[in-house]
Amino acid sequence: VAPDFFEYFQALYPILRADPTLWCVSAWNDNGRDALVDPSKAGLLHRTDFFPGLGWMLLKNMWDELEPKWPLAFWDDWMRQPEQRKDRSCIRPEISRTITFGRKGVSLEKYDEKFIKEIYSAPLVKIEELQQGGSLRDPGPYRVQYSSRDSFKVFARNLGVMDDLKSGVPRTGYRGVVSFLYRGRRVLLAPPEGWMKYDISWS
Incomplete structure (x- = not known):
């Protein structure tokens, strides 16, 4: 620890x-x-x-x-x-405090409002732009949008993050959004704006 x-x-x-x-x-x-x-x-x-x-x-x-x-x-x-x-x-x-040897106080409404605004105001980019990197000048955040279970899995694999879902929830996801660094840039792998709930058939 x-x-x-x-x-x-x-x-x-x-x-x-x-x-x-x-x-x-x-x-x-x-x-x-x-x-x-x-x-x-x-x-x-x-x-x-x-x-x-x-x-x-x-x-x-x-x-x-x-x-x-x-x-x-x-x-x-x-x-x-x-x-x-x-x-x-x-x-x-962001930084784990453990390692593995195997493989009302806070207002949720205000947090979610700020969270959603930050996610969907981030520039929408194609995965190829992240992989090539030349046209992206800022450290991000940049948003990559998925629209289905399969597109989530393809994007996750190509960006190096875990692609499994449990009852529709991606690892580290909040409101369907997975936040991580890719080649020094903050990336938000996100569903379309207006997301309402997880699809438990996604696995």
């Missing part, structure tokens, strides 16, 4: 307590490889609809809700099912 592992959770505990739209805090970024994150933003936090696992915190009342039906195996995928998540989100870091 990172030297600030416990301080990280201690700092976020009050936010978890205050915000009923959250159900966990995770120390893990599924797309946290060196080339995909900004090392100068160790304090950057993101909301995610995908349960990250690998070092996480929840409140006792959440455990009281989950414990009676806790599965004997594959609990991480179980946590990603809509029946458990109930449209609640987790906080995850």
Whole structure:
């Protein structure tokens, strides 16, 4: 674990307590490889609809809700099912605080309003423009839009991020948006504007 592992959770505990739209805090970024994150933003936090696992915190009342039906195996995928998540989100870091050896307080409405504005005001680019890079002068963010499960998977694979979905939710995604660094530029892999909910048939 990172030297600030416990301080990280201690700092976020009050936010978890205050915000009923959250159900966990995770120390893990599924797309946290060196080339995909900004090392100068160790304090950057993101909301995610995908349960990250690998070092996480929840409140006792959440455990009281989950414990009676806790599965004997594959609990991480179980946590990603809509029946458990109930449209609640987790906080995850830009920079992971753990590594793997295997493979009301905060206003959600204001956060979402700002989040959506930032996502959809980002310039829309083709994946080829990111890969070639010559015409892009800024560090981003740049938006790549997917419109189907298959286009998400193709773009994710080509940009080097994890392409799997659990009940329609992409790893690290929030409102369908996956944020990461690609060749030094911030990229937002996003659904069309007006996104409403996850399609649980996407997997």
